[in-house]
Amino acid sequence: MLDDRKLAVLRAIVEDYVSTNEPVGSKALAERHNLKVSPATVRNDMAALEEEGYITQPHTSAGRVPTDKGYRLFVDRLSQVKPLSAAERRAIETFLAGAVDLDDVVTRTVRLLAQLTRQVAVVQYPTLTRSTVRHVELVPLTDRRVMLVLITNTGRVEQRVVELPEVVEDTRIAHLRAVLNACLDGCGLSAVPELVADLPERLPAEDRPAVATILSVLLETLVERHDEKIVFAGAANLAGADFTTGLRAVLEALEEQVVLMRLLGETSGDTPSALTVRIGSENPYLHGTSIVATGYGSGDNQLARLGVLGPTRMDYPVTMGAVRAVARYVSQILAAS
C-alpha cells in the first residue's frame, strides 16, 4: 500500500510544512528534497496518501497538509528523536544545578523547557504518594496551636497550622513528635494512613484527642496535595501560533489544574518513563494542540510528569529530544539531593 517512496514523500511534506507553515505542493517538494522523480509522480503518491487519510488539502488547488494521522505515522515510523547539541546539554546542566530547593528545581525546569522548545512547558510537582517521609516536625506556636511540618525525601515541605482541641504541654508535643518520627521515618507516603491507624491506641488516653486532630490534618495534607500541582511557563510562545480551538481555550486550560492534569496524566501508560506524544484530536480537550510528555524521577521510581504543549504543527523530533533530555537531567538532580 505505502511503499518507501510514498513514506519519503509524507516525511518531506511534514518537514516542509512544519518549517514553512504553508501547504506544500508537488513541484516544490520534488525540487527541495532530491526525490529523483518528477512532480507528476509525486502527485500520484500524494493522491494515494490523501486517499489513506495521511494528508489533506485545505481547498482544491492548494498544496497538501498533514492530518493528525499523518503526523502520527511520521512520529512513529518516519522520524527519530533529535538529540541536543553539546552546548545545549551543558546549558541545561549548569542551569539546573543552581537550584536551591524543590520549588526552584521545578521553576527552573519549566522555564528551561519552555525556552528550549519555544513552546509552553508543563511540569507536574513530584508526587507525594510515591515519595517517602524524611521527617515530621511539630512546632508549638501557642498552647493550643502547633505547626505540623512534613518533609519528604524529594525536598518537599508541607506545613499546616493545627488547632488543638485542648491545651497540650510542650513536653508532650515533643514526645509525640518522637513517636511520629519513629513510626514514619523513611516510609512511603502511601503507607502513612495505615501506619498511623492504631497510633492513638498506643498512647496515653489523655493524649488521644490531640493526636487524633493532628493525624487528621496530616492525612488531609497527604490527599489534598496529592499530585495536583502543575506549573507552566512560556505562554508567550503561544502568541504567534494559531490554534483551531482558539488561543483563549488553550490559556484557560493551562490555568485550570484539573484539565492540565488530565492532559498530562493521561499520557501516562504502562511505561511512564517513555516519551508519549498526543497529536491533535488524540487529546481529550484542546484538539488543535499536541502534547509531548514523559515521566521523570530516578529509575523505577517515577515521581511525576513533564512535557510541552504546542500546535499540532510542531517540530516533533526536536521537541521530543528536548523533553527527553530535560527529564533525564531533572531526574538526576532530584536523585542527587
Place this chain on the structure above:
Amino acid sequence: MLDDRKLAVLRAIVEDYVSTNEPVGSKALAERHNLKVSPATVRNDMAALEEEGYITQPHTSAGRVPTDKGYRLFVDRLSQVKPLSAAERRAIETFLAGAVDLDDVVTRTVRLLAQLTRQVAVVQYPTLTRSTVRHVELVPLTDRRVMLVLITNTGRVEQRVVELPEVVEDTRIAHLRAVLNACLDGCGLSAVPELVADLPERLPAEDRPAVATILSVLLETLVERHDEKIVFAGAANLAGADFTTGLRAVLEALEEQVVLMRLLGETSGDTPSALTVRIGSENPYLHGTSIVATGYGSGDNQLARLGVLGPTRMDYPVTMGAVRAVARYVSQILAAS
C-alpha cells in the same frame, strides 16, 4: 478652560468607548447620554477637548477616542470607585476563607481577582523583610546535614538543606536550635542579620564552624527570597483584547518576575495602601497597558502589593473597586492567621 459640560462630555466618551470599543461620535453621544444639547454643540466641546489633548480621532471623520491624558483625568476627577455588590463580597469572603496556608491564600487571591475583573491579576508574595520570625527549626538529616526551616508570622515557610563542615551531634543541634529561637523568636526579619552577628562568639569554639555555616545559609535565605516572588492568573483574559505593544510582549512581561516587579513595585508611593493607577504610557514597559494596584497587609504593616493589568481601555471604576475590595479581604485573612 474646561467647563462642567466639557467634562461631562469627556466622561461620556470614556464610558461609551470602554463599553463599545468603537470611536464615539457626537450624534450617538448626544442621544445616549441626556446632555440636553445638540450634536453640534457636543462637536464644539469635542474640538476643545481634542485641542487640550484629552481625546483624539484615529483618522479624520471617525469618532473620538480618549488619550492616556483623557483616561487620567477621568480616573482622577470624573469617576468614583465602584463598590462591589453584596453577593460579590460574600463570594470573596467565602472563597478566601477556605485557604489552608499562605500559598493557598495567594493562589486563591490571584484567581479571584482575575475572575472578578476579567483581566490579568498579579499578586506579590508577602515581603519577608517586614514579617517576623515565628520559629526556626533545625532538623538533623544525617550527621553532616541538617534542614533549616524558617517559619514566619505570615505563615510562610522557607527551608534549606545545610551541609555542615563537620560532624555535629544531635544534642548540639538541639542546643543550637534553642539558642537560635531564644535569640530570634518574634523579631523582624530585617533585624535578623545584626541579631545573629555575635552569635558564634557566644558559643563554644567547637561549634563555631557549624554555626557559621548555618547562619550564612539563613542570611542567604533572607536576601534571596526578599520580595521576588510574584504570581499571575487570568492570562486567558488577554486573548480578546488587542494591545498596541503586542500580546506576546505582555505575556513575556508576565513571566518575567523582574519586569512584573517593577510594574507593580513602582506604583508604590508614599502611601502604599492607596489605589494606584498607571495608564498606558505612564508605565515603564508595556505602554499599551494599564495597571491598577494597591498594597495589602494589616494596617500600617504593608506586606506586599497586588493588582491587575489590562488594556488601557478598561473599566476603571469597576476594576478599582475589585482591587480595593480584594486587598482588604486578603489583608483581613492574613491578619487573622
Place this chain on the structure above:
DNA sequence: GTCTAGCACTCTGTGTTCCCGAGTGCCAAG
C-alpha cells in the same frame, strides 16, 4: 455670547469584479 441647524467634505470599511498564479487531476506516450 452661546447654542443650533444645515451643508459640504473627508474618510474608512465593505462589497464587487477581475485576474494571476499555484496547484491539481487526468490522459496519453515513453
Place this chain on the structure above:
DNA sequence: CTTGGCACTCGGGAACACAGAGTGCTAGAC
C-alpha cells in the same frame, strides 16, 4: 510505472465604487 502536457479550480491581491458615519464651518436663533 513514470513522465510531460493540458485544462480546470480556486484563493488571494489589486482596483474600484459606494454608502455611511462623522467632522468643521458658517449663518442664523435665543
